[in-house]
Amino acid sequence: MKSNQYKDYIKKSFIKYALSIISLLFVLVLLFLLINVQWLISGFNKRNHIQLSGILDQQFLLYQQGLTQLSQSPDLLTALDSTDSAVITANNRLLYEFANAQTIRSSFVLLNQNGRIVSSNLFAGNQEIFLDSDIFHRMTSQMQEQPEKIFALPSRLNYAHGQAGDFILGKAVVKEGVPAGYLFFDLLDSNLYEIIRRYPLDDVIITDRYDNLIFSISRQQTDPMDKYPSGKYRMDWQEGNVVKVNGKHYHIQKSSLPGSSLILYSLVSTEYQKNLLFYGFFFMLTVAILLVIISLPVTEHITQKNLLAINELQNSIEQMGKGNMNYRLRSQVFDEFQKLDDAYRHMVMQREELLTYNSELSERKRIMEIKQLEEQFNPHFIFNVMETLRYEIMIDAAKASDMVQSFASLMRYSIHYGSTIVSLRTDIEYINDYLLLQKMRYNRRLNYHIDIPEELLEYRIPKLLLQPVVENSLVHGMKNTHSISIAITGRVHEELLELCVEDDGSGIDGERLASLRAGLESEDEYKEHIGLYNSHRVVRLLYGPGYGLSIESQPGSGTRVIVTMPADMEEDYV
Structure with a gap:
């Protein structure tokens, strides 16, 4: 027969769960590394690219709007033909304020139609470089042909004193439809570099639509004196959004800047993440193998530890089965097993008490029902009923029929051993039949x-x-008195059902009343008023010590017995 021991089950379960956890961790780490390489880098690059392109595009639009507004400014037109130093100074201030107000600052040059510089923030040497450049001649030639258009070109002018630019924009200053001068803004390379370096990107490349290189972080870092190569700049595209630059792979994001003809590339290196994925795989594989090896002796140790507590619990249950309720678990047993043992011991003790209570309750009910049978089958009682019935048959046949029906109901209810709990209506009908027959007596x-x-x-x-x-009330209340009146009433007060049986009989003196009350509270059977004691004990056994019978009496004034119990319409009690 196949073994079904808990020890083997614990070993198999622990090994199975350990292997499951190790495998799950292995897969999760690999998935994390893979997601980090594929998705996190992509999302990281995309977010930074969008923010950077938004700033650059906004700047280009602001410069274009500024060129349009400034080229139409009356102050600039006045300054082109003026030699007044105050007018030129005011014009310089206007251009300075605009250039310095931008996120990417710029150098500016304002020339008249003859090519004379009217205003500029370039150093004198840099002004000469500008005037001698091919960019100047090409752009002014284009402005003369299309004075309303804004022109932009990569700036390849190697200015000194940190005034090197990356991208130059220019527009003709028109007077009466004819170019009267030319305004240029050259975006500063140092300022553009500072803005771009705020974003944690490995490289940022800006080209025009003809692939002419305008800006590159890597080029600026490696060759600050000659940062732009001649010719075209082309990407070595790999699979997907991956490019290869200087033998290394980068994730790339590309977008066109709507406010200009420029194209923005942002690059994030994938080399570190690839190495992390490669070494992480072998590291997790090694750790998984070591954990599997270590789990075997650990499983044996944990099994023995768990079985120690279970064996103690088993011994405790066996001792309780033998009646030894004082057996206690060892001190090193886990708290959970101690609580389980205490709960089981408490349950066993409660069960014993419940069996005792139910046994006593059944016995009390049996005694009450036998006593009622003895009372109802008392020869004198039956004789009186039959004798009265004989006369009533001759006098009033209808009343005699009611008496027979009441007597039959009384007998039927007394000998019925069905439900322990009945409705108040049923018991009151029985009392009514009982009193009706006693009335005849x-x-x-x-x-x-x-x-x-x-x-x-x-x-x-x-x-x-x-x-x-x-x-x-009938037996003891009619002593020493000729007649008696009995009133049965009921009410519900504070969720308690109170039933009162009150008579105006002879009553009970103080000493006997105290003895009667003490007898009801005694655990031993009270012999003198066995009926009252049984009713009191039944209520106590069913509902608890807070309920039962209370007795009030004065000699010569009658007796009142109040039965108190929970007001309940459900048969919830055993």
């Missing part, structure tokens, strides 16, 4: 009144609860 000596509100009749009470109380 005692005639004018007995008067009774039952006043139970209709809404209370569906509440559940123990069977034969009130009959012993009513019988007690």
Whole structure:
């Protein structure tokens, strides 16, 4: 037969779970590294590219708008033909404020139609370089042909004193439809570099639409004296958004700047992530193998540790099965097992108490029902009923029929051993039949009144609860008195059902009343008022120590017995 030991199950389970966790961690780490290479780099590059392109495009648009507005400024037109130093100074201030207000600052040059510099922030030597450059001659020639258009070219002028530019924009200053001068803004390379380096990108490349290189971080770092190569700049595209630059692979993002004819490239190196993925794979593989090797002795140790606590718990249960409720687990047993042992011990003790309570409850119910049978089958009682019935048949046949029906109901209810809990309506009907027959027996000596509100009749009470109380009033209340009146009432107060049986009989003196109350609270059977004691104990056993019978009495003034229990319409009690 195949072994089904818990020890083997723990070993197999631990190894299975350990291997599952190791495999899951291995896969998750590899997925993380792969996502880091493929998605995180791509998303990181894309976000920075979008932000950078937004700034650059905004700057180009601002410069174009500024050129358009400034070329139409009356102050510039006045300065082109003026030799007044105040006018020129004011014009210089206007151009300085515009250039310095931009995120990417620039150098500016304003020339008249004759090629004379009217305003500029370039050093004298750099002004000569500008005037001698091919860029100047080409752009002014184009402006003369198309004075309303803004022209832009890569700036290849190697200015000194940190005034080197990357991209130059220019427009003709028109007067009466004819170019009267020329305005240029050359975006400073140092300022453009500072803006771009705020973004954690490995390289940023800007070209025009003809692939002419305008800006490159890597070129500026490696060759600051001759940063732009002649000719075209072309990308060595690999698979997907990957390019190869100087033997290294980069993830690249490309976009055109709508405000200009420029193209922006942003590059993030993938070399580090590839190495991380490669070495991470072998590292995790090594760790996984070591963990599998270590898990074997660890499994054995954990199994023994767990079995120690389980064996102790098993021994404790066996001892409790033998009746030894004082056996305790060892101190080193885990708290959870200690709590389980305490809970099981508490459950066993509760079960024993419940069995004792149920046994006593059943016995009390049996005694009450037998006593009712003995009372109802008492020869004198039956004789009186039959004798009265004989006369009533001759006098009033309808009343005699009611008496027979009441007597039959009384007998049927007494010998019925069905439900322990019945509705108040059922028990009151029984009491009514019982008192009706007793009325025939005692005639004018007995008067009774039952006043139970209709809404209370569906509440559940123990069977034969009130009959012993009513019988007690008849037996003891009629001593030393000619007649007795019994009133049965009920009410619900603060979720408690209170049933009251009150008589105007002889009452009970103080000493006997104290003895009676003490007898009801005694655990031993109270012999003198066995009926009251049984009813009290049944209520206590069913609902708890807070409920039961209370007795009030004065000698010569009658007795009141109040039965208190939970107001409940459900049969929830055993």
